[in-house]
Amino acid sequence: MTPAELDLVARLCLVRTGRRLDISEPDQILIRLTGLARREGFGTVADLLIALRTRETERLAWPLIECLTVFERDFMEDAEVLDQLGHRILPTLSTARGGAPVRIWCPASGSGQEPYSMAMLAQEAMDRLSDGLQVEIYASDISTRALERARTGLFNHFEVQKGLTARRLVDHFLRREDSWQVSPALREMVRWRRVNPLSETPGGVRFDIILCRGVLPRTAPHMRPNLVLNLAQALSPGGLLILGQGEGEGAEDLAPAMNPLAGMPAIYTRNPAFSLAA
């Protein structure tokens, strides 16, 4: 791809979603756009980009953004944090909520590994505990295509072997011809919405846990305050924002809305002194 073509797609992603596109690996971008060009009936990526620039901007813009900005992630990424979440945080929050459902939001759910990982942890916590833990998981993405795929709960041979123990695979998945499908019980725990986390939240509810890993570093610096404010507004009192490992270090964008939780790297609470109207 030429520098001008890379600049075109990067600017489009930035303007429409606030996300920074990593253009350091143009081959990866080319691979993704080649698939899109084929699906949209273009002979080459160059033809696709000419149509995008000249005559079919609105028809092609979102499919292009969706194929370039979807988060690829493995099951159970950041295993230590998720282990804390399943064994300590979920039971503690459930008790604090007096048995009301603990609400979790994954704002960049991609192909679904993250919300389904949360559903597995929740199911395992429910099986361990006898005090009626209830969990509602909201998964959102800006990509309709990713949401449609994630909703099926179908994953291939390679995807289910990354990050997922064999025990969890046989406990939480069903074999479906060449794929594995997340069990109906787990799929029922997850509600899917198309949401831009810069300005929207799913379901009109507040969340006890927001699992927002990988989003902050990929958001353009000038849009990060919008993201942080939106996430802060979406948190319930005492709710937790969980970032990816190292994402909060030196992130001035998080202050003054969020405070790090002592002894829990990458986990933040809303600053009680912070005015949401700010």
Place this chain on the structure above:
Amino acid sequence: MKTCLVVDDSPVIRSLARRLVEARGIPVREAADGAQALAACKEEMPDLILLDWRMPVMSGLEALSKLRLMPGGDHPKVLVCSVETSPDLIRQALEAGADEYVMKPFDGEILASKITLAGVA
């Protein structure tokens, strides 16, 4: 230093697995069936075993059962590697003492993930 024993009747798979494991800085020995694997463990118990299921002479699961009864046989983390993808067979391998299960074909990322999940740094 951690050590690994790769057990498979296919020299191609042994070679692939050796390359992927050695890339993680773990030295590898090889065995072509369950009986050879037990002999290699008796000589020096490894920290990690990649164990094929279907092999001549002695199957992987039979070798695994015998390994767990050997002195020090509870030490190695055992990854059973097989083309079998039935959930019931995966459960059978875990109940026989496997720490993890790797479905073939696998690549370096899958093997790295499974080695980590098995608790071998």
